[in-house]
Amino acid sequence: MKNSAIWHPYTQMSEWENFPNIIKGDGFWLVDSNGKKYLDGVASMWCNVWGHSKKEIISTINRQSKKIIHSSLFNLTNNQAEVLAKKLVSISPGMSRVFYSDNGSTAMEIAFKIAIQYWQNTGNKNKYLFATLQNGYHGDTFGTMSVGFVPGFFSKFKKNLYKSIQIPFENSYRIKNTDKYYTLTLEKIESTLRKNKIIAAFVMESGAQIAGGVNIYRDGFQSQISKICKENNVLLILDEIATGFGRLGSLVEYTTQKSRPDIVAYGKMLTAGYLPMAATLMSKKIYDSFLGKYQDMKHLYHGHTFTGNTMACAVANQNLDLYQKTGLISKIKKTSEHLGKRLEEFSNFEIVGDIRHKGMLAAIELVSNKSKKTPISFAKSTNKTVFEEAKKHGIYLRTLGNIVMLVPPVAMPEKEIDFLVDGTIKTVKNLSKQL
Numbered sequence: 001m002k003n004s005a006i007w008h009p010y011t012q013m014s015e016w017e018n019f020p021n022i023i024k025g026d027g028f029w030l031v032d033s034n035g036k037k038y039l040d041g042v043a044s045m046w047c048n049v050w051g052h053s054k055k056e057i058i059s060t061i062n063r064q065s066k067k068i069i070h071s072s073l074f075n076l077t078n079n080q081a082e083v084l085a086k087k088l089v090s091i092s093p094g095m096s097r098v099f100y101s102d103n104g105s106t107a108m109e110i111a112f113k114i115a116i117q118y119w120q121n122t123g124n125k126n127k128y129l130f131a132t133l134q135n136g137y138h139g140d141t142f143g144t145m146s147v148g149f150v151p152g153f154f155s156k157f158k159k160n161l162y163k164s165i166q167i168p169f170e171n172s173y174r175i176k177n178t179d180k181y182y183t184l185t186l187e188k189i190e191s192t193l194r195k196n197k198i199i200a201a202f203v204m205e206s207g208a209q210i211a212g213g214v215n216i217y218r219d220g221f222q223s224q225i226s227k228i229c230k231e232n233n234v235l236l237i238l239d240e241i242a243t244g245f246g247r248l249g250s251l252v253e254y255t256t257q258k259s260r261p262d263i264v265a266y267g268k269m270l271t272a273g274y275l276p277m278a279a280t281l282m283s284k285k286i287y288d289s290f291l292g293k294y295q296d297m298k299h300l301y302h303g304h305t306f307t308g309n310t311m312a313c314a315v316a317n318q319n320l321d322l323y324q325k326t327g328l329i330s331k332i333k334k335t336s337e338h339l340g341k342r343l344e345e346f347s348n349f350e351i352v353g354d355i356r357h358k359g360m361l362a363a364i365e366l367v368s369n370k371s372k373k374t375p376i377s378f379a380k381s382t383n384k385t386v387f388e389e390a391k392k393h394g395i396y397l398r399t400l401g402n403i404v405m406l407v408p409p410v411a412m413p414e415k416e417i418d419f420l421v422d423g424t425i426k427t428v429k430n431l432s433k434q435l
Ligand SMILES: Cc1ncc(COP(=O)(O)O)c(C=O)c1O
Pocket: 103, 104, 105, 106, 108, 137, 138, 139, 140, 205, 210, 211, 239, 240, 241, 242, 243, 267, 268
């Protein structure tokens, strides 16, 4: 792009002459420098909750900015961080403490370090490996790429990654006998954890894998894994960064999944998508293992400049209060049903191979051959092609490979959901003509 010094994420820059320049948010809409409005169909990378101009959040920012914006948790504390930690613990069964960070990848790195050190602190120096499901995603740093390895994203870095055990796990769309497949996967997990005593923790996204292809787990799968972990003395680390806070319909997805993590990570919607912040929570058993005399060196060597940032904590506090005050989770249940009904309209399209939906997440998988399930491709990247088409219909979409993702702000009402679905239908219709 001319006159820009920016390198955009996950983007072939040579494909883009310019990017819409967003100058303001207006409710669920983004407004560019030409005055064009786009309905935010991806919640600004899956994190926006209330739209972009929620007055209560903005007042919190104004109020807090007059007191202090950032104070560190190194030797100090602050009320906002204290209150938030209590709130997070209170909504997260089995969790007892909170370690703050400023993005999801880092929250997962912290979870990994805590798990490894927990075993050392309790005298098990040989438990250090992570086991996980193939196609999980936990972020873009080296540690998270080592565990959440999405081949399409990360194969170029493979030689630099540390070893983890990846249990084969295909997308439900691409397996033949789901019952049998899930039974075999659980058996494989059980035998892997039983045989490999060096496994420190099993790591998985809670409720669904998203970035690795939108694979929504069958009921009972996560709870079975939770049970297998307990039986085999392996910690369970759950990643709720993209799936918690109502994205899949529950405030805390692992409660719905009837599973019990030892460590869980939150991010994205924690601050309603207004400020960067993430949190890693752990059980009392894990936390207590880090206590001892200073000379024991059992404490955690980890911290970031913005750990516990006061402004981000204030916003997260306000956000959680709003969830409660507005009854957002029950509202989401209704909106999600409406979204589910509207999604049925996509099944008539020849290029739609599969539709997957839970809560406020929908994936429409585009294929060039329905029976062979061949991912669709265009002259330009699918993302760019879909983005340009969607833009004509007033919506902002970002695909995941050949998957059109509808990940609206979770508080989006039915009227805007209808606009989003109508725009996506027009988009898919016109894409069919481009083949
Ligand atoms: C499940 C999951 N974990 C971790 C991350 C990483 O979060 P961040 O992009 O804030 O580093 C993401 C981001 O999309 C995610 O979807």
